[in-house]
Amino acid sequence: MIIHGSESIYPREIEEVLLTYPHVAGAHLFGVTDNKFCKEVCA
Numbered sequence: 001m002i003i004h005g006s007e008s009i010y011p012r013e014i015e016e017v018l019l020t021y022p023h024v025a026g027a028h029l030f031g032v033t034d035n036k037f038c039k040e041v042c043a
Contacts (some may be wrong), residue, residue, distance in 0.1 A: 001030035002029070002030075002039045002041055003031075003038050003039055004031075004037050004038065004040065004041060005036075005037045005038065009029075009032065009041055011028075013027035013043075014027075014029050014043070015028065015029055015043075018031065026033040027043060028043070029041055029042065029043050030042055035036075038043055
């Protein structure tokens, strides 16, 4: 789980959506440090 501001983001849910696109072979989301929101999402 990635905490972005006051929201909880579950990477697996987003990865599953990305994998539905025909040109996407793999997906991995992770959080990177952000001074304003605590974590920012990177794919």
